[in-house]
Amino acid sequence: MASMHTTFTASGTFTLTDENGVVVFSYSPSFTSATNTTAHALYTGEHLVQTGNSQLECGSDLNVDRVYAFLKHVDTDYAITVIPDSGQNVEISHIKPGEFFFAPVDLNADGSGTSLRVTAATADQKLQYLICDALDN
Numbered sequence: 832m833a834s835m836h837t838t839f840t841a842s843g844t845f846t847l848t849d850e851n852g853v854v855v856f857s858y859s860p861s862f863t864s865a866t867n868t869t870a871h872a873l874y875t876g877e878h879l880v881q882t883g884n885s886q887l888e889c890g891s892d893l894n895v896d897r898v899y900a901f902l903k904h905v906d907t908d909y910a911i912t913v914i915p916d917s918g919q920n921v922e923i924s925h926i927k928p929g930e931f932f933f934a935p936v937d938l939n940a941d942g943s944g945t946s947l948r949v950t951a952a953t954a955d956q957k958l959q960y961l962i963c964d965a966l967d968n
Contacts, residue, residue: 839863839873839899839963841933862899862935862965874962880911880951887947887960895939897965900947903931906956916946928956935965 842861848854874889889895904911904926913924915938924932938944949958 839961841899841901872964874960876960877905878949878958878960880949880956880958882951882953882955885949885951886916887949887962889938889945889947889962891945893938893945893962894964895945896937898936898938899933899961899963899965900936901931901933901961902926902947902949903959904928904956905959908954909952909956911956911958912950912952914948914950916944916948926958 840861840863842859844857844859846854846858847856872892874887874893878885878887889898900913902911902913902924907928909928911926912922913926913932914920914922915936923934923936926932936947938946947960947962
């Protein structure tokens with residue numbers, strides 16, 4: 832029987848230069864997920880974010896103490912609020928139309944979370960997402 836292995840790597844470079852072309856700040860983060868052999872270690876798709884709290888549900892096959900979340904707002908109207916569904920009720924991002932959000936996220940800060948809660952400000956908005964396992968350090 833074959834095993835499914837998934838690995839996800841995200842990297843990029845952020846550079847701030849002044850008006851003379853001098854680099855003021857540069858940072859090149861790289862994140863790599865844990866290779867695993869579960870049936871699902873990656874959740875991806877498109878979601879219609881509603882004004883009354885929507886959930887990006889993840890199963891128990893993910894390490895909910897640490898996932899990598901990539902969310903892209905593909906609609907053109909209103910912002911989307913992102914909150915880990917862990918009882919903390921703390922906004923971690925406010926994504927405007929055309930923007931994206933990427934970060935390692937703890938979905939389980941209080942022992943109850945397995946999802947991201949997303950809410951549209953005024954009208955339903957379209958969101959593309961990728962959520963995958965991360966290393967639990």
